[in-house]
Amino acid sequence: MLDTRLPTDEHLWQCMSETMRKVVLPSLEDPFARVTLIRLIGLAEYAPARGNDPTERRISEVVTCIDQLAARFPAIQQQLPTQWPQMDACVVYELCGQLLAGAVGDNSEQAQQIRAELKPLILAQLDEDLSVSSPLIASFGGQLNEK
């Protein structure tokens, strides 16, 4: 049953987006104000689309991938920080960056596997972010996205 005692965040974002689109924007003539409002509308529609914070899941994915690489390549095993696997995002992403950077210009089996396994995972996480945020690119240029 719908609880109507308090509006949800989603209701509030929708209220802002709709009001800015239908009431505020048509009344604006100043070009800078219009572009700014279109960007704000984009953000009001981006905010509720983001869903839950994916950080924990993503770290877990990266840790799993690095563990699999470390099991096959002793040099990676030796690079693991003490208390690995830990779920501190900074430590995990720092190691991930070191592995990708270390593989540059290297055609060894280890470097190839880092590029083949770790990089696609990081790219998939980036794609996931962009799939939600990409409408903002049009907003940035002053184009109102279709609803």
Next chain:
Amino acid sequence: MKNSSMNEMTAPLRGFFTDKLGRPATVSETRRLAEGHSRQMLLVHVQVEDEQQRYVLRIEQDGIFGTSSAEEYRIMKGLYEVGFPVARVRWLETGRDLLGEPFFVMDYVDGDLDYPTGDTVGEFVKVLHRLHQLDWQSAGLEFDLKPQSVEESTHMQIDRWTDIYRNASNMPLPLLEEAAAWLHHYAPTEGRLGIVHGDPGPGNLVHDKGKILALTDFEFCHLGHCHEDFVFCATMRGMHTLSVEQWVQLYRELLGTELTEKQWHYWHAFNLFKGACANTTSLRAFCEGRNPAPNLAIVGTAIQQNCMQQLSALITV
């Protein structure tokens, strides 16, 4: 200084111009000249007795893009003094007391700010080439970074942008770490060390009747390889003016310059890296609440992510 506080500047600016001009001055009009994410650009009409003077204020915005007004002012001053087409800079304020941010003042250049068309585009390419060829040592130009060669300059710039991203971001970004390593690994070892504008192209120049009156926005200017500018203009700032192929043709016809595929690939990656690193500073200013403007939120998310995606596609072995 936030966009909303433009009217609040009138009183402090009256005192500023009175002091600098040595005569009683009033600010009769202040309006936005162009949208900038790292700098606010304002046209200010100053009434000095019977005379109206026009100046442009270039005001920093919360350290966005990690560039310095002091260096930009110094470079523009040096360029003006050797007759290069830039606005004449007048005064630099490095403190935050007056407007809340460092800024400098330059003369207003009366011309067209719209994107150039026709032969004006070619004139711009020639002026950009002039900048690249300018003897900065004889001109007495002082840059913050002082490389001795193109190779050193490229490594310095990669480190500079890496530091900017690392200082701005609370989390390492593995794709930028990989890109930095790739750029270092494949950095060009040959080429002439010259002045690089860093953000050249339509939107960053003033023109009139086919003549380039001034290049603007020197905040990214540094010593380096001119290929950085050529590729930046063709693939980023100038992409709505001409196609990449048309820019390449123009460089070839006017300057006799033709980049190899490998050179083009490298400098395209370099420019995307620079953009991705710079954009992290926008998100930091936004998330810290120092400047909660919508453009900064978007530059720091979608635009930054888009830059990283394009960059990663170029970073191969």
